[in-house]
Amino acid sequence: MDSSQDFNSLQEGIQKALISTIKSANRIASHDLAFQRTVNPDVAEQLDDQTSRILDLSTRLLSSAAKACGVKAPKLEDPEDVDMNWRKVVDVVDSVLEKADRALDEYTGLIKQRDNGDSDSNSKTKQAKSTSKVIRNANVKKPQLDFEIPPNNFPDGPWKPLLTEKPHAKVPLEDSLVTFVGDNGTTQYKHPYEPEILSxxxxxxxxxxxxxxxxxxxxxxxxxxxxxxxxxxxxxxxxxxxxxxxxxxxxxxxxxxxxxxxxxxxxxxxxxxxxxxxxxxxxxxxxxxxxxxxxxxxxxxxxxxxxxxxxxxxxxxxxxxxxxxxxxxxxxxxxxxxxxxxxxxxxxxxxxxxxxxxxxxxxxxxxxxxxxxxxxxxxxxxxxxxxxxxxxxxxxxxxxxxxxxxxxxxxxxxxxLSRHEHPEFNEETGEGSRGWYNFVLKNSHLGYKSEQFAVFRALWKWRDVTARTEDENPNFVLGTNNLVDIARANPPDAKALHSLLPLTAALARSRVNEIWSQIQELKAQGGPTLLQFFTSRDPATLRHNAAAPRATRAQNAALKMEEAAIAAKLPRSQLFGDVAVSSRWDGTKEAEIAEEEDYFPFPWQRFVEDITDYVPVAEPVPAEETVKEPVPPPEVEKDEEFTLRRGQKRKSEAIENDEPSPSEDESASDNDEEMEDDNRDSNAVIEIEAEEPPPKAARKAKKLEKKRKREEAKKAQEQQHLELRTKRQEEKLARKAQRKTQTQQQADTGDRAKYQAVPFDYSKAASVLHAKREDTKAAAPEDKKKVFDPYAKTGDDEIKPARRMPPIRGERSATFKK
Structure with missing residues (x-):
């Protein structure tokens, strides 16, 4: 057995074992192992043994792969190590795959082969022995207290670059320190090296x-x-x-x-x-x-x-x-x-x-x-x-x-080209890099009530001011998770607030009375719930106050407590555009539906508030201007009385022109006429008249008169058809005589050609070997079937009209039958 066969058999064996292992693992995972472990101690022992064996095999496999790639493999001692070292496991697998890809590329010549001194062949780089404990928050003196230019946490203008000189400048420093208005409406300094970087x-x-x-x-x-x-x-x-x-x-x-x-x-x-x-x-x-x-x-x-x-x-x-x-x-x-x-x-x-x-x-x-x-x-x-x-x-x-x-x-x-800007915080809307708006946008499930939301905003504001004053991180002053829990609890007094503050928040615990007074003040002012806040940030509400500058929009967006958290439905979808929701919705009903139905705006709707194809909603007119006298309902016109009666049969022009010719079978014509008379009522036309119906005798006379006129018209039409057919037959006989004369002339010409000497054509000579067959063929009667001639003139034949379709029997309607 050669090496290729050995590899194929090895591959098939590994694949079968892998499939069997996966199937077994899936079957085991479908059972309640925790219950089985509790009920049966033997099962728990077997599971532990198999877990240790699998972890050992996995560690050995990862070590072998990592050694081939020159990376460090994780050691899996218990199941928790798999989750803790999953990133390292992925790195080992990725390294193996990348090495295989690179080897294939080198073999096929896509990339140049590595030199002998490549990093894969180098020994592992040594490093100093790490300490067992990493100091994350050391209790040291703040170095910023000794800075010659201390940090400014309460800026009164845009952040200005620290540059005093500008090496490698194409634009002087004085011309580079200019301001502009950013997308958020604030004034900022431009990047001083922007011209140099772009060029x-x-x-x-x-x-x-x-x-x-x-x-x-x-x-x-x-x-x-x-x-x-x-x-x-x-x-x-x-x-x-x-x-x-x-x-x-x-x-x-x-x-x-x-x-x-x-x-x-x-x-x-x-x-x-x-x-x-x-x-x-x-x-x-x-x-x-x-x-x-x-x-x-x-x-x-x-x-x-x-x-x-x-x-x-x-x-x-x-x-x-x-x-x-x-x-x-x-x-x-x-x-x-x-x-x-x-x-x-x-x-x-x-x-x-x-x-x-x-x-x-x-x-x-x-x-x-x-x-x-x-x-x-x-x-x-x-x-x-x-x-x-x-x-x-x-x-x-x-x-x-x-x-x-x-x-x-x-x-x-x-x-x-990135620029630094001062961290901002808008107290009303919570916008800014240090504001709470992004936090509540991601955690809108909190569903704060009015007082809870007031506690949340008061704590956030106090934390930000304290962090700026003490030059501390806001999370060091009071953790965000602790702030959320306090707002949800809504403590009734300062003592309850103090009990909710964590022991690590030393600055907050020492200033509990200050925090409580600010909470009480904000509660007294009143404010919206979290739902009302999101409603106030609806694009329709913000666009209603669009006349105000962007910087003061937050003040106009505030809701009064007595108002309900509702907003008018937009006449055009901000997400789907002019999409018809239902055929029942027309322009006259949209305003009524918008006033009757409430909806909760999505938080992301504020990001589509500046679209250009928005159709503004007409503002409601004050109540005193809309009072009008009631308009009486329009009078409904009464329908006049009318009577349905049986009408007379009227043929269309197409039917009259398609009458059969008198050359057709007389019996068929008679049958058609009888069927027509029998079904006259089925083809009747309903006429609506407002006058009283005429007497029976008058109706009968009128009917007979119409019948007589119809018979006379029919006879005239038959006479016309007969004359036309006679004319066509005469023309046909004339054409036959003409063709007969032409045939006779051609025959005379052929007789004269018989006496002229022509060479013998053996291909047309009679067969000697098959003489009987040809005699039989000659004696057989000729087929009288007409052979199709593609060159014949179809215009020579007369036009034959289509047969009339007989009326349908058995489905006659009796709606107007007396």
């Missing part, structure tokens, strides 16, 4: 396939810690010599209102730096714009959505020449877009993401946390080389649909 062209090397440059060994090198301004200037001189740099940030937002950039990691091909960005002079780091704003130096980030905003908000840094590896991973359809996956895929590095949410304000930073921070940028340039080569190989620059590298760069360019 920037990426270097040609970005569109070329180049050999990846491996990173420096992480075991023998270390990152440079920068915590002085002089160290920043030294780092800047080395960064100017690089063609690509990798950048990442570590952010903290739990003990501050707007957040803090705690670390700035920068790596080149030769060196790594970790910059302390919590120093009082942190705003001076904008000097790094000499590199960050240089379009000839490519800045490599991964997932820089928030990094762009944080850099300009805290450090005054703007990125021109961004390459985001997240967009590249998405364009290449990787199974995962995370940086941890890319590190595992390209450099076999297992990043410990437990430190992603660590408190990066800790000083000095532990060695394990520094190693994690360094790993985010140390390998990123090598990943950039690999992923850029893959993009260039599969891209077609001449086809925009297949230009993946161009698409990734365009998305990166758009991301670098």
């Amino acid at each position: 920037m062209q990426y270097p040609d090397r970005v569109f070329q396939v180049l050999d990846p440059i491996p990173p420096q060994p992480v075991e023998t090198t270390s990152a440079t810690w920068v915590d002085t301004y002089e160290g920043v200037l030294e780092m800047l001189q080395e960064l100017k010599q690089a063609k690509e740099i990798a950048v990442d940030l570590e952010h903290h937002d739990f003990r501050t209102y707007i957040g803090l950039v705690s670390l700035l990691q920068i790596s080149t091909r030769e060196k790594d730096w970790i910059v302390d960005t919590l120093k009082p002079w942190r705003h001076k780091l904008q000097v790094l714009n000499e590199v960050f704003a240089d379009p000839t130096i490519v800045k490599v980030f991964h997932g820089a959505y928030m990094d762009m905003v944080w850099l300009q908000r805290d450090l005054g840094l703007y990125v021109n020449g961004l390459f985001d590896t997240f967009f590249a991973s998405d364009a290449l359809h990787y199974s995962s877009r995370s940086l941890a996956f890319l590190l595992s895929k390209f450099v076999n590095f297992d990043a410990d993401k437990r430190y992603q949410l660590a408190d990066w304000r800790i000083r000095p930073i532990p060695e394990e946390m520094l190693f994690y921070a360094r790993s985010d940028t140390h390998f990123l340039l090598y990943i950039y080389d690999k992923i850029r080569n893959d993009l260039v190989q599969v891209s077609d620059r001449s086809n925009p649909d297949k230009d993946l590298i161009g698409r990734v760069l365009e998305k990166s360019r758009e991301l670098s």
Whole structure:
């Protein structure tokens, strides 16, 4: 048996075993295992044994696959480990599939084969031993208290960029710091580097396939810690010599209102730096714009959505020449877009993401946390080389649909134009990045009553003001889930409110009287229920107040407590357009239905309030103007009396022209006439007259007169048909005589031709061998059947009319029979 047969038999055996296992697992899953485990101890023991065996087999299989791909396999000790390590299981399976795909592509020649020094053959990168506990919320002094430019949580205008200089500028700084009105109606400053970013062209090397440059060994090198301004200037001189740099940030937002950039990691091909960005002079780091704003130096980030905003908000840094590896991973359809996956895929590095949410304000930073921070940028340039080569190989620059590298760069360019804006909160509508509107929109099932909704809004407002004053995160002041529970409970007094506050909310527990007074004040003012609030945000209600500016629309949208939560039905569907719901609905009924029926608007209806094809509803006229005298109902005209009588038979012109000719069978004509007389009543025409019916004798005389006229017309028509038929017969006899004369002339011509000498034609000679057969054939009578002649003139034959269809018997109506 050859190897192919061995593989086929092995494949069939594995497939049969897999199908049997799946069937057994499905049968087991259909039973109540928890009940069986409780009732029968033996079943519980067997289930535990099988679970341990399956977990052991799964772990061994994952380990074998992970070893072949150079990734780390999870260890499954109990069923809970499957859910906890499911992401790692998926990564192992994806790595196996990707390796198989790449092997097939290399075999078929679609891509170039890997070199011997590829990352798959390298040994596992070592990393420092991680600590058992990660500090998430350290009890340290707030570093923002020492900043030379402290954060402003109560702004009185739009956020203004921190720039004092603008390196690599095409438009001067003074001309770049201009304002505009955004989509939400607020005034904002434009991106100061917008002209430079829009006109920037990426270097040609970005569109070329180049050999990846491996990173420096992480075991023998270390990152440079920068915590002085002089160290920043030294780092800047080395960064100017690089063609690509990798950048990442570590952010903290739990003990501050707007957040803090705690670390700035920068790596080149030769060196790594970790910059302390919590120093009082942190705003001076904008000097790094000499590199960050240089379009000839490519800045490599991964997932820089928030990094762009944080850099300009805290450090005054703007990125021109961004390459985001997240967009590249998405364009290449990787199974995962995370940086941890890319590190595992390209450099076999297992990043410990437990430190992603660590408190990066800790000083000095532990060695394990520094190693994690360094790993985010140390390998990123090598990943950039690999992923850029893959993009260039599969891209077609001449086809925009297949230009993946161009698409990734365009998305990166758009991301670098992100701007920071102050977090807003509208107390009336709850809109804004720090408002409660988005929360209640996602949790509209809460169904707060009027007082509950007032408690909810009062707590949210107090929490936001306190967080801004103390420079704390709103969730640190009071958790959102705790706020929702308190609003649902609607405490009757301050003591009950205090008992509902969690022990971790120290600021709220110490100010319970302040919170209670604000709740009481808002309750006294009254307010809508959650249902009424959504109704007030209905497009019809907002459009009714469209004359007011957008900024003051919230004040006009408020509902009075005594009003019901109703809204007029729109005359045109905002979602489906002019779609007829039913044929019973016409224009005269729409207004009545809109007034009688109520409806609850969907929360998303506010997003279609600005459509252009909206037909406004006419506003109701005041009650005093609509009072009119009652209009008497219109008089109904009485129907005049009329009588139905039997009418006389009237033939149509088509029937009269189709009368049969007298040459037809006389018996058939007689039968038709009898049938016509018998069924005269069935073909009668009903006439409606208003006068009294005539006497019986007059009716009979009139009937006889019509019958006589009809017989005379019939005789005249028969005479006309007879004359026409005679004329046609004479013409036919003349044509026959003419044809006979022509035939005689042709025969005479043939006799003269017999005496002329012609060569003998053997093909037409009589057969000697089959003489009897031909004699029999000649003696047989000729077939008298007329042969079809396609060249005959059909116009020579006379026109034969169609036979009249006899009347139907047995279905005569007796509706008007006397």
